Amino acid sequence: MSTKRKQRIAEARKKKVKARNKRIAAATAAGTITALLLAGGKAGACSTEYTVTKNDTLYSLAKKYDVTVEQLMEANVLSSDEIHIGQTLLVPDRKLHKEMNHYTIQKGDTLYSLAKKYETTVGEIMDANDMTSYEIKTGESLAMPAKSASNQIGEFYTVVPGDTLWGIAHRYGVEAEELSRENGLKMDMVLIGQNLFIPGKAEVTEAEIIGAADSFSVEFKDRDGEFVLKVPYGTSGDYQNRSGQSVTLIYKNGAVISTY
Incomplete structure (x- = not known):
């Protein structure tokens, strides 16, 4: 086979690969737009974006964010419970699904003592109040997640x-x-x-x-x-x-x- 013919074949293969990649990119973009359109108002009800990491499952994320697997699947228009590393998921705002009590901080209170008192976790309290620090001040009001089901x-x-x-x-x-x-x-x-x-x-x-x-x-x-x-x-x-x-x-x- 001549050198010129080899070059022509190589160029043809490159063009095919480029065309295929364009089709894949277009399909991915269309899929993303379709997912958002199908989600409609549901996407607006999601306050958190989460990037899937190693060992994550929909079940573990549902537990972590106190939502259901079905809510995660619905918010992300998933047809199965399979997720992959690097995937971005919309997490429904737990405050839309969870009843809240309100508590005025007293002297000596800590997030840990309040979590124990209300049978919740520090993470639950911080998420419910959009907190980025463990510090709380006497007189402030906190939204306290209602007592969870025993399981x-x-x-x-x-x-x-x-x-x-x-x-x-x-x-x-x-x-x-x-x-x-x-x-x-x-x-x-x-x-x-x-x-x-x-x-x-x-x-x-x-x-x-x-x-x-x-x-x-x-x-x-x-x-x-x-x-x-x-x-x-x-x-x-x-x-x-x-x-x-x-x-x-x-x-x-x-x-x-x-x-x-």
């Missing part, structure tokens, strides 16, 4: 190396089947960095990290005294390095869920 009370835990679904469930005193169901898992596998919803009421306290008690537990101190909580194997050294640090501690069944 919606819980906290999020981030999976670490060595974790298994059964081990996490056992640590926090829930059934593995319930943990799987609450997180919409199709398999018993969990991934490092995955956020899992731990159902059930958790305890919240302001505490100081004393240090590692052993490979599986860490000692803390709050206003009521010293106490020891379980942690995932291999993480106690991280707490030892933070000895003396004051944290907000969230725990359940004698085990740490998270610290802030």
